[in-house]
Amino acid sequence: MTSPAYEADNIFAKILKGDIPAVKLYEDDDTLAFMDVMPQAPGHLLVIPKAASRNLLDADPAVLGGLIAVVQRLAVAAKAAFDADGVQVVQFNEPAAGQTVFHLHFHVIPRHEGAILKPHAGGMESIDVLKANAEKIKAEL
Ligand code: AMP
Numbered sequence: 464m465t466s467p468a469y470e471a472d473n474i475f476a477k478i479l480k481g482d483i484p485a486v487k488l489y490e491d492d493d494t495l496a497f498m499d500v501m502p503q504a505p506g507h508l509l510v511i512p513k514a515a516s517r518n519l520l521d522a523d524p525a526v527l528g529g530l531i532a533v534v535q536r537l538a539v540a541a542k543a544a545f546d547a548d549g550v551q552v553v554q555f556n557e558p559a560a561g562q563t564v565f566h567l568h569f570h571v572i573p574r575h576e577g578a579i580l581k582p583h584a585g586g587m588e589s590i591d592v593l594k595a596n597a598e599k600i601k602a603e604l
Pocket residue numbers: 474485498499500501502509554555561562563564565583584585
């Protein structure tokens with residue numbers, strides 16, 4: 464089945480345009496990283512390309528190398544910032560696979576041995592907690 468086209472009014476496109484706020488961690492010409500507002504664990508962040516694509520399936524392969532390098536950098540920083548035992552990197556394609564926002568993004572989630580994740584896209588975290596967690600990660604970049 465063919466995937467639907469990219470929709471330019473998705474929430475991450477609005478963050479890229481500056482139309483809605485985000486707790487930002489890192490930005491370069493091609494990539495933006497910011498805190499997930501409904502974290503599954505402390506330090507849960509998202510990395511997105513500035514180039515428009517709905518998900519991995521329609522992404523320009525030329526974008527992916529730089530993007531995954533930023534994912535790696537943020538994963539290392541988030542692991543250190545939260546003294547985590549591991550880091551989960553997750554990426555969903557289409558609703559059947561759990562995708563809810565239709566602009567390509569990678570989740571980066573610090574994991575601690577035995578700690579159970581909160582539900583995907585569950586409760587909102589307070590902005591103060593998100594900002595404090597962002598400062599911890601930025602200090603490791
Ligand atoms: P998914 O598309 O299922 O991979 O997940 C989308 C993720 O985006 C979820 O983890 C949401 O908590 C997160 N999210 C939704 N809206 C925002 C927002 N405005 N800022 C940051 N994260 C968001």
